Structures are given as structure tokens and as C-alpha cells.
Amino acid sequence: MEDQNNIYCTHCGESNKPNLDRCEKCNTPLQQNTKDTLETPILWCVPYKNKKALISYYVGIVALFPVIGLPLAVASIILGRKGTQHAKQFPEKGGKVHAWIGIILGAVSMIYNVPLSILIIKGILSN
Numbered sequence: 001m002e003d004q005n006n007i008y009c010t011h012c013g014e015s016n017k018p019n020l021d022r023c024e025k026c027n028t029p030l031q032q033n034t035k036d037t038l039e040t041p042i043l044w045c046v047p048y049k050n051k052k053a054l055i056s057y058y059v060g061i062v063a064l065f066p067v068i069g070l071p072l073a074v075a076s077i078i079l080g081r082k083g084t085q086h087a088k089q090f091p092e093k094g095g096k097v098h099a100w101i102g103i104i105l106g107a108v109s110m111i112y113n114v115p116l117s118i119l120i121i122k123g124i125l126s127n
Helices: 043-047 051-062 069-089 096-127
Strands: none
Touching: 051 069, 051 096, 069 096
16 A cells, blocks of 8 residues: 655656655656646646646637737647657646647648638639
């Protein structure tokens, strides 16, 4: 039976004894119980420590709107790339999934916003 004082690794989820500094399984530094520690599993879903990934995610959603979407799609892709790099460098901060969703939404937005923008410009110039 596991001790209730054990510390769970934020990288791999392994249960570790409270006196350890690093995870026994993956060697990631362990966080002691502070207010910055992810205390509930639902908080693992929101990468609040990887702001670029989180912003990429929300900008990617807004980029789906026609016309304003083109510049936001570019921003979403750039921020998503930076978010994935940050998640790779600091895996305990998370955000890889949000960053990839931002990149994908940005790419999808570009695919339909470029032709849409061209049609709008042609329509304006033809009048």
C-alpha cells in the first residue's frame, strides 16, 4: 500500500517517496507540494505554465473566423511551434497537445482563408 505523502512525478506520473529530489523512474526533478504544484488531474489539461502553447490554442480557434483569420493563423502556427519547443525543453510544464492543436488550427485556417481573401480582394477590385 502506498504512503499518502508520496510525491507524483509531473512527467511520468510515478509515485515517489517524499524524501527524493528526482523521480526514480524518469529522473525528472520532483516538485514538492507548493501552490504551483498540479494538485488535481484536471489541472494537467491546462498548460498554464506554457503560455505560448495556450495562446496558440486560443488564437488558432479565433483564426477559424473568415477574413481576420489569415494573420491570426500565422501567429497561431508560430506560437504553436514555440510552444512545442518549450514543452520539449521543460516537459513538466506541459502544453505539447495545445501547441499542436494551435498549429493544426492555424494551418486549416490558412488553407481556406488564403483563397477566401483572394476572392474578397477580387470582388472589391472588380467594383
